Amino acid sequence: MFFERSGLHIFTFRGIDVLVSFWYGFLMALVVFLWPSLGAGTFVGGVILAIAITISLLVHDFGHAFVAKRYNLGPTIMLHAFGGFTLTDREARSDGEDAKVLLAGPLVGLVFAGIVGLVMLFLPGVVAASPVTSSLFQGLFTVSVVWSLVNLFLPIYPLDGGRLFHLVMRRFTSAEKARRIALNASIFTVIPVAIIGLLQFGSFLAAIFALYVIMDNVNSLKTNQPLVMRSGGRSSKKASSFHDDLLEEANEAMSEQDWREAARLAHHMRAVGSMPEKMAEKVWTILGVATTEMGEYEEAMNYLKRAPKSSAVKKAIRRCEDEMGGTKAAG
Ligand SMILES: [Zn+2]
Incomplete structure (x- = not known):
């Protein structure tokens, strides 16, 4: 439903198409218009936050996409309702290849946050040049750090952390068991995350996000559709x-x-x-x-x-x- 492959093509960088979905535009409009009403700032502040979110997501997803391109998987970046997604034409050939593509996003995000942090530390003049630049740097740093850590450490499927957790589980148990463990872990992780988001930050978006994840996970649990498909692995010479x-x-x-x-x-x-x-x-x-x-x-x-x-x-x-x-x- 939300993860369909349709969107508006906005640009192509090094052969990688970047698309933006209607839902992303809608979400950014919410950020722009709700930010001031939360008492958190001004309309301009909302626009800067939306720009910071978009840049941070793009940096993260180009991390995935460049590694996917190296493995010849045909990546496309999609800015979607709840973040960015790197879609590929072909499935990764092995779990190891898949894991490297997944890890690249949050790791590149952390490196980017590090660079922004260094600029804030050593070039305070540039950052404090205007209220706009100072909120932009602050936004880039915060969004990149949070999005990287969420994707590295929270096993929420289909975010990177949930996919990585699923790949780790596949090393220890059967494909079918790993699939069920990963989806259940995702449901049980997203519920407290949504409650904290709602109570601590008054973020109803966290609640909508959780609802979406739970629906998606429950749906996946009901069907037998595997979470990953491998096109011709090493051990595929003989059929059982x-x-x-x-x-x-x-x-x-x-x-x-x-x-x-x-x-x-x-x-x-x-x-x-x-x-x-x-x-x-x-x-x-x-x-x-x-x-x-x-x-x-x-x-x-x-x-x-x-x-x-x-x-x-x-x-x-x-x-x-x-x-x-x-x-x-x-x-
Ligand atoms: Zn990612």
Whole structure:
């Protein structure tokens, strides 16, 4: 819902597109107009805060995006309702690669905060040149530090911390268990964070954010959709007989036009572990076609892009494009 890949393209830096969603614009408008009424400052103060938030988020996300680009994952930055997101065309090939992309955001954010801090410390003349510059530096420093620490240390999914926590859990337990632990940890972390935000800072946005996260997490818990998908890992030379059985069942479901069951089985195959390239291609085809039939066109396109272009896949792509009314998914 909130994390769809549609947004207004605002600029491209070093081959990385930056998009901004309607919700981000809406949130920044709230910051600008609510800041003075909170007794915290003036209208100009609100504008400066919105600028500081935007710059800090961009620095953070370019951290993710540059590492993702190095791994050839095709990153796009999206400024969204609750922060920035770096979307990629391709999934990371391993958990290690994924972790480096995730860590890069908050670490670059902390380095940036350090530089801003040094300027404030050693060039007080520049900072105090006007009330505007002093609030801008203060805003950049505070937002960058807070956003970096939240993303490093709070296991809230789908923020970086929640994704990192999920990757750590995957080292200790099965993919399915790790998924459930990560989503439950996210729910139990976000509730106290929202209460503190609401009581301590009077921030109703914290409450809305928590509500959104809880809805998203509960929804993910109900479906069998894995949180990460790996395209052809090292150990993917041979299919397990378990995979063979699941594929057979999925094909059967497809021939019976039981799309939901076919998609469920295909997701399950991906959650179980990596597969040989040929089998993965079949899974992408099943997911793409079944999800198209279920009317989830945007999601279907993500699968269809990875599937070999058979006539069934081409037909599904055409249908998705028609149904989405020519609105092209970004990335
Ligand atoms: Zn991030």
